[in-house]
Amino acid sequence: MQTINITAYTEDASKIEAIKAVMKALKIKFEISTGKTYPPEFVEKIERSRQDLMDGKGTVVTLEELNDLWK
Numbered sequence: 001m002q003t004i005n006i007t008a009y010t011e012d013a014s015k016i017e018a019i020k021a022v023m024k025a026l027k028i029k030f031e032i033s034t035g036k037t038y039p040p041e042f043v044e045k046i047e048r049s050r051q052d053l054m055d056g057k058g059t060v061v062t063l064e065e066l067n068d069l070w071k
Contacts, residue, residue, distance in 0.1 A: 001029075005037075 008019060023030045052058065 008016070010016060020030075020032075
């Protein structure tokens with residue numbers, strides 16, 4: 001089985017129902033996602049950064065040091 005992602009932009013709920021009907025008629029398994037999703041590469045990068053922080057590879061910056069960056 002191959003998985004693809006399709007994003008459809010419509011303000012008309014009947015069009016969404018029509019898309020669902022077509023998928024069902026073609027006997028294609030599908031799921032509806034209404035939340036924002038991120039590319040897998042981005043998620044992997046964030047998870048790797050979190051792990052680096054937990055491994056002590058992060059740098060602590062004080063608020064004063066951060067404010068000095070903007071001067």
